[in-house]
Amino acid sequence: MHGIGNYFIFLGNLFIKREAFRTYVKQILDECIKVGIGSLVIVGIVSTFIGAVTCVQTAFNLVSPLIPRYVISLVVRDMTLLELAPTITAIVFAGKVGSNIAGELGTMKISEQVDALEVMGINSVSFLALPKIIACLMMYPLLVILAGFLAITGGYVAGTLTGVITPQDYIYGIRADFQEFNVIFALIKSFVFAFLIASISSYKGYFTKGGALEVGQSSTSAVTNSCIAILVADYLLAQLLL
Amino acid sequence: MIEFRNIKKSFNDKTVLHGIDGVFRSGRTNLIIGTSGTGKSVLLKCMVGLLEPDEGEVLFNGRDFTHATRNVRREIRRDIGMLFQGSALFDSKNVEQNVMFPLDILTDMSKEDKLERANFVLQRVGLENINKKMPSEISGGMKKRVGIARAIVNNSKYLFCDEPNSGLDPMTAILIDNLIKEITEEFDITTVVVTHDMNSVMEIGDDIIYMYQGQKLWEGNSQNILSTRVPELQEFIYSNKLVQALRDEQQNNKI
Ligand SMILES: Nc1ncnc2c1ncn2[C@@H]1O[C@H](COP(=O)(O)OP(=O)(O)OP(=O)(O)O)[C@@H](O)[C@H]1O
Numbered sequence: 001m002h003g004i005g006n007y008f009i010f011l012g013n014l015f016i017k018r019e020a021f022r023t024y025v026k027q028i029l030d031e032c033i034k035v036g037i038g039s040l041v042i043v044g045i046v047s048t049f050i051g052a053v054t055c056v057q058t059a060f061n062l063v064s065p066l067i068p069r070y071v072i073s074l075v076v077r078d079m080t081l082l083e084l085a086p087t088i089t090a091i092v093f094a095g096k097v098g099s100n101i102a103g104e105l106g107t108m109k110i111s112e113q114v115d116a117l118e119v120m121g122i123n124s125v126s127f128l129a130l131p132k133i134i135a136c137l138m139m140y141p142l143l144v145i146l147a148g149f150l151a152i153t154g155g156y157v158a159g160t161l162t163g164v165i166t167p168q169d170y171i172y173g174i175r176a177d178f179q180e181f182n183v184i185f186a187l188i189k190s191f192v193f194a195f196l197i198a199s200i201s202s203y204k205g206y207f208t209k210g211g212a213l214e215v216g217q218s219s220t221s222a223v224t225n226s227c228i229a230i231l232v233a234d235y236l237l238a239q240l241l242l
Numbered sequence: 243m244i245e246f247r248n249i250k251k252s253f254n255d256k257t258v259l260h261g262i263d264g265v266f267r268s269g270r271t272n273l274i275i276g277t278s279g280t281g282k283s284v285l286l287k288c289m290v291g292l293l294e295p296d297e298g299e300v301l302f303n304g305r306d307f308t309h310a311t312r313n314v315r316r317e318i319r320r321d322i323g324m325l326f327q328g329s330a331l332f333d334s335k336n337v338e339q340n341v342m343f344p345l346d347i348l349t350d351m352s353k354e355d356k357l358e359r360a361n362f363v364l365q366r367v368g369l370e371n372i373n374k375k376m377p378s379e380i381s382g383g384m385k386k387r388v389g390i391a392r393a394i395v396n397n398s399k400y401l402f403c404d405e406p407n408s409g410l411d412p413m414t415a416i417l418i419d420n421l422i423k424e425i426t427e428e429f430d431i432t433t434v435v436v437t438h439d440m441n442s443v444m445e446i447g448d449d450i451i452y453m454y455q456g457q458k459l460w461e462g463n464s465q466n467i468l469s470t471r472v473p474e475l476q477e478f479i480y481s482n483k484l485v486q487a488l489r490d491e492q493q494n495n496k497i
């Protein structure tokens with residue numbers, strides 16, 4: 001509870017008395033490259049395989065001959081958009097980017113680099129955390145779109161190669177009964193998750209005390225806390241919006 | 243000039259500073275000395291505003307810093323440079339970017355002017371041709387020099403150093419100490435150095451405060467410190483064999 005209160009104070013500090021916006025532009029671009037390009041490979045691999053697995057397992061479960069085969073790809077599509085692309089990618093993202101943010105800020109904290117900023121009169125909270133949060137908000141939705149595309153492609157490749165579904169049925173299925181809101185929902189989720197991961201990890205990193213050991217602990221707790229927050233937010237958003 | 247009055251600071255229920263006063267003048271190297279854990283670093287942090295004192299105030303050229311508004315603090319902080327114990331260079335920036343950083347943030351200078359100024363201070367601290375090196379690629383002594391360059395690049399009027407020569411060999415330590423003293427005199431800076439190194443005390447101590455368990459026990463300079471009558475300070479001084487020898491020699495000369 002105490003931690004949650006401090007977290008909100010931390011969020012408040014992000015926006016009061018920040019530096020002029022121009023000081024952030026270059027930092028945000030640097031962070032975007034680090035966050036976005038750096039996560040491409042892992043997000044790509046994870047989402048492709050998850051799409052493939054979903055397709056094969058759905059086919060395995062649909063034993064009744066009464067159900068048309070195109071339902072398989074319909075299920076792959078809806079699961080991808082509703083859950084797999086935004087949420088599973090968020091867990092991966094928390095492991096990759098969240099731990100990185102907490103480690104970086106934690107190291108800056110214990111090596112007095114944060115103090116050096118403060119002595120110069122810079123609001124170190126916003127100076128360090130805001131570019132990371134903005135970069136995550138910009139890049140994570142793009143990663144989710146990519147993940148969704150790759151998951152559906154992965155399902156197609158796995159489904160047609162194993163022969164559980166014909167290419168025609170697959171294409172028909174992913175277009176059948178399509179609801180646009182699911183895409184919007186996925187994007188809303190991705191913004192929320194990106195904010196949670198970046199801010200929680202910054203918070204955990206920024207309040208590191210001690211030495212190298214504690215930096216490692218901060219990284220770990222950034223990832224675990226981000227994952228919990230993602231799952232809670234996932235449930236709340238589903239209740240609110242679906 | 244820096245004045246501080248009745249600075250008190252406690253953590254939880256442990257009192258670290260019991261009300262400390264003092265004045266540091268410009269163009270002079272002011273030393274805060276004392277054994278480990280007496281609150282030297284806490285006092286320094288209270289002065290630059292990294293910690294808030296529970297009581298008392300710090301004045302920079304007569305302006306109250308401790309109770310100042312955010313904007314006044316910001317203004318005063320423009321004139322403050324600090325050299326940290328571990329140098330605290332930004333890992334992700336190279337030497338040149340580190341030194342230019344305060345100018346980037348605090349001034350509207352053009353890129354060329356900033357570069358020129360950065361090169362000037364780097365040259366002043368005796369570093370050339372390492373502009374593009376990363377902090378991880380240079381030695382501890384060089385890091386301290388870069389830290390000093392960064393601290394004075396924006397024409398700071400006040401320079402704070404927390405144990406500037408910890409982790410350095412005796413020769414490099416003296417070089418860094420002398421560099422701090424030279425810069426202090428050359429640019430008329432009010433310099434505050436925290437140290438527990440008797441070599442620095444004898445080498446650069448214009449004005450010295452001796453702290454013991456959160457209190458100021460003694461005040462003086464490097465000329466009269468060896469003849470102190472304060473037992474705690476005597477113990478502190480003569481724990482060093484070299485200084486013992488120095489005292490014995492002085493006494494022999496008198497006889
Ligand atoms: N942030 C803090 N929270 C709690 N206690 C602290 C904090 N900072 C310092 N202290 C305590 O204050 C006391 C004085 O610490 P300080 O770092 O000022 O010592 P020092 O004189 O600088 O010693 P050294 O020469 O070893 O650096 C120590 O007992 C330390 O435990």
Ligand SMILES: [Mg+2]
Pocket residue numbers: 282283284404
């Ligand atoms: Mg100290």
